[in-house]
Amino acid sequence: MPPSHRVEDADGRRPAAPRLIERIRAAGIRVTGPRRAIARVLEEAGDHLDVEEITRRAQKIDPSIHRATVYRTLGLFKGLGLVDELDLLHLRGERHFYEIRESATHAHVICTHCGKILEIGGETIAAFEQAISEETGFRVESMRFEIGGYCPDCPAPPRRS
Amino acid sequence: MPPSHRVEDADGRRPAAPRLIERIRAAGIRVTGPRRAIARVLEEAGDHLDVEEITRRAQKIDPSIHRATVYRTLGLFKGLGLVDELDLLHLRGERHFYEIRESATHAHVICTHCGKILEIGGETIAAFEQAISEETGFRVESMRFEIGGYCPDCPAPPRRS
DNA sequence: CTAACTGCAAACCTTTTGCATTGAC
DNA sequence: GTCAATGCAAAAGGTTTGCAGTTAG
Numbered sequence: 001m002p003p004s005h006r007v008e009d010a011d012g013r014r015p016a017a018p019r020l021i022e023r024i025r026a027a028g029i030r031v032t033g034p035r036r037a038i039a040r041v042l043e044e045a046g047d048h049l050d051v052e053e054i055t056r057r058a059q060k061i062d063p064s065i066h067r068a069t070v071y072r073t074l075g076l077f078k079g080l081g082l083v084d085e086l087d088l089l090h091l092r093g094e095r096h097f098y099e100i101r102e103s104a105t106h107a108h109v110i111c112t113h114c115g116k117i118l119e120i121g122g123e124t125i126a127a128f129e130q131a132i133s134e135e136t137g138f139r140v141e142s143m144r145f146e147i148g149g150y151c152p153d154c155p156a157p158p159r160r161s
Numbered sequence: 162m163p164p165s166h167r168v169e170d171a172d173g174r175r176p177a178a179p180r181l182i183e184r185i186r187a188a189g190i191r192v193t194g195p196r197r198a199i200a201r202v203l204e205e206a207g208d209h210l211d212v213e214e215i216t217r218r219a220q221k222i223d224p225s226i227h228r229a230t231v232y233r234t235l236g237l238f239k240g241l242g243l244v245d246e247l248d249l250l251h252l253r254g255e256r257h258f259y260e261i262r263e264s265a266t267h268a269h270v271i272c273t274h275c276g277k278i279l280e281i282g283g284e285t286i287a288a289f290e291q292a293i294s295e296e297t298g299f300r301v302e303s304m305r306f307e308i309g310g311y312c313p314d315c316p317a318p319p320r321r322s
Numbered sequence: 323c324t325a326a327c328t329g330c331a332a333a334c335c336t337t338t339t340g341c342a343t344t345g346a347c
Numbered sequence: 348g349t350c351a352a353t354g355c356a357a358a359a360g361g362t363t364t365g366c367a368g369t370t371a372g
Contacts, residue, residue: 124292131285137313146305152298
């Protein structure tokens with residue numbers, strides 16, 4: 001599997017990232033150098049980043065930013081509902097990945113052979129959420145979909161029944 | 162949150178567990194004491210167990226069974242497609258939970274307030290899998306659904322919009 | 323008999339925490 | 348000025364691994 005997750009958007013759309021820092025300020029939370037840097041890293045990322053990579057990129061902006069701060073900041077952003085945490089089927093160990101929370105929920109479809117990740121959104125997901133709400137009576141707050149399989153470019157082994 | 166996950170089956174159905182050990186033997190893999198014990202623990206479990214709990218229960222059968230063996234055995238079972246690994250939205254830290262793979266995929270719907278877990282299967286899931294296959298061209302091998310929200314018995318905070 | 327499996331202990335890796343210092347508002 | 352945020356280092360928590368002894372087939 002490749003070292004980085006190239007993400008392809010199933011329908012070619014890439015929604016503009018909301019300005020994280022403005023939303024933090026609006027929430028009455030202090031705007032600091034590290035938070036600014038980490039927000040910028042997330043906004044400029046074209047793929048899912050793990051903490052190590054976020055730290056590396058944030059340190060290009062300010063080398064004194066510490067790993068612990070990255071963890072705390074991501075926890076903060078997550079608590080505010082600004083980012084989502086993924087683990088991508090643990091295909092790359094225990095590390096977690098982060099992405100800015102898009103307006104709509106989407107599923108991650110992961111090729112277990114080549115590591116390619118597709119994101120699926122739209123009507124399929126909306127209909128599913130609706131069905132879950134109706135069946136369970138839950139008020140759904142977050143959905144995590146991680147789907148593994150073989151992409152059209154990869155040789156799939158014969159089905160073990 | 163309660164210390165153990167009582168699982169409620171949305172439609173009252175609890176499918177009979179396949180006999181893990183027979184499937185292991187059929188796969189030409191050695192049947193040993195620890196594997197027998199761990200398989201039995203999984204088959205008798207009414208809820209999702211983490212490694213610590215599986216180890217504890219397996220040790221009731223044979224006290225010499227070691228944690229490392231439990232990890233290795235679960236990895237083996239997982240590789241054979243006999244069990245699934247969950248993380249239940251990380252609501253209980255980084256530990257992973259295991260369950261026997263049922264014939265059909267199901268979603269875990271988790272109340273983030275009281276920890277209750279509902280399992281949803283059936284037509285809703287089948288239709289979703291079908292839609293994903295068609296949209297992506299992937300051959301879907303496994304799906305992990307972890308949905309968080311408030312169950313009907315728990316007070317939901319007002320929506321932050 | 324031999325390769326696969328196990329128990330044990332140590333190593334590993336990611337994430338969290340306590341504390342003194344710094345900095346945003 | 349005050350309380351929140353940060354850097355650092357150490358601890359925690361879960362999982363993996365090397366190795367020598369054991370065992371299933």
